[in-house]
Amino acid sequence: MGRSPCCDKNGLKKGPWTQEEDLKLTNYIQVHGPGNWRTLPKNAGMRLCGKSCRLRWTNYLRPDIKRGRFSFEEEETIIQLHSVLGNKWSVIASILPGRTDNEIKNYWNTRIRKRLLRNGIDPVTHAPRLDFLELSSILGLTLCGQSVVNASNLLGAQTLLNPQLLSLANTILSLKQENPDSVLQYLNQNQLCTTSTAVPCTSMINQTGLTQEGFSSDMTNLSYPNSQENLTSSILTNAFVGQPNTTVPVLSETPNMQSLDGNQNYSFDSVRSTPTSSPTPLHSSSTYLNRCSTDDEIESFSTLSKFEIPEGLDINDFM
DNA sequence: AAGATCTGCAACCGCATACCA
DNA sequence: ATGGTATGCGGTTGCAGATCT
Structure with a gap:
């Protein structure tokens, strides 16, 4: 079965929506209701793709959309649902009222994913990244005279799953x-x-x-x-x-692992994933190092354990 | 101050699937 | 059963504003 174009692209406007277009679409849907997206632009007097109209409505104009920052509870929920559902953004969105799949997807890719990586958690498997942890452990022993991580505890990470x-x-x-x-x-x-x-x-x-x-x-x-x-x-x-008897793996934080400038937060975004990790690079340039936002510094992650990389270790040397 | 780089998010693209004639 | 169309979904891109050097 051949795939048909979503709309006739000739002569249709693309790009950001204007206030006038938003108003037209909103007014039209208020009168006729959403749906029939293919004919909607024509009926509403707009030169736009129906698909574009549907996206604009579902992701931006819908009156029940909650805008603004994600709450801590929402963020936790997203992480936990993602660990079970994977990239089923629409399902996750259906559990978070007022949030769209696109918004959640964007929030995941721009914030949560990076933070998980920074905390040594694989954002795809939600398991500690053993490749990095093993390396960190070995180097911790070698460079600092102590083990940074307890591998046996790490293996218990899956018990987090209720x-x-x-x-x-x-x-x-x-x-x-x-x-x-x-x-x-x-x-x-x-x-x-x-x-x-x-x-x-x-x-x-x-x-x-x-x-x-x-x-x-x-x-x-x-x-x-x-x-x-x-x-x-x-x-x-x-x-x-919150399982009472769940053993949460604790990765010891070593006080002697501050960076030279005293910043205790290290970024591990450039650490390459394990083969089971997401094949998609976080960003082609991999230049997120040392960019801890204020939010990141303020917000705590109750479900995540942090571990630190030994001072002076350049991960790029092991790539 | 200015150019380079990074970030967040709206919007686009294309595939999958449901629906219908 | 078949094929065309509509819609949903997830990945990706483009760009404006923020931040860094």
């Missing part, structure tokens, strides 16, 4: 394959993506088939008066990392 969250993700994925519309229905039914009234965790846990096993007793009585999305993300967050 089977309950995995089950939820599986359910969502299965539903999506059977009937994409049922995903939203499922999420709404189980109050996973509504912004209406808050519901105690116990309610949601029961409705989603999650048992209380693995949650602290405090968790089951929590309610989040401000927003349901916080509840959802917090539950997912805690479901993933």
Whole structure:
């Protein structure tokens, strides 16, 4: 079956949208509703590709889009869902109300991914990067007289994965394959993506088939008066990392590993991934070293363990 | 101060799949 | 069953503004 062009490209405007175009599209959709994107531009009196209109609407003009910074809870949720779902941005977006798949994808690629790498976590597998860790360990022994990482602890990293969250993700994925519309229905039914009234965790846990096993007793009585999305993300967050008996791998931080300028934050963005890592380079130029944003310095990563690279070690020498 | 480089994000591209005649 | 069309999705690109040298 041949692939047809999404639209007749001749004479169609491309590039950034103007205010007038936004207004036209918004007004048209308010009257006629979204959909029928192919004919929409013509009917709305615009010389734009229907695909472009759909993208503009879903990613920017839709009234239920939440703009602005991602909250810590949202960020944690994204990381945890990504560890289970991979690059299923649309599924992740369906669990984060008001966020679009494009926004989440961009946020992942520009912020989270880099931070994971900086903390020695492979953003694809979400496991510690053994190639780097082994190197770091060896060099730590050699250069500093101590081991930087405990490899046996690293092997326990997979225990961070909560089977309950995995089950939820599986359910969502299965539903999506059977009937994409049922995903939203499922999420709404189980109050996973509504912004209406808050519901105690116990309610949601029961409705989603999650048992209380693995949650602290405090968790089951929590309610989040401000927003349901916080509840959802917090539950997912805690479901993933909050297991009472989970052994979180701890990578020792060595105080003698400051850089010469006293900056304790090292960037590992230029470290090449393991073969199982993302084949896509973070950036072709790989020049993110020593660019720790204020945000990065302020924000803490409760689920991530940091490790440091021995002073004077130039990773590029081992590339 | 100015050019170079980096960053974040909107938008584009092309493939996959659903839908329909 | 087949083939054309519409839509969804994920990867990638381009560019404006920020930051660095």
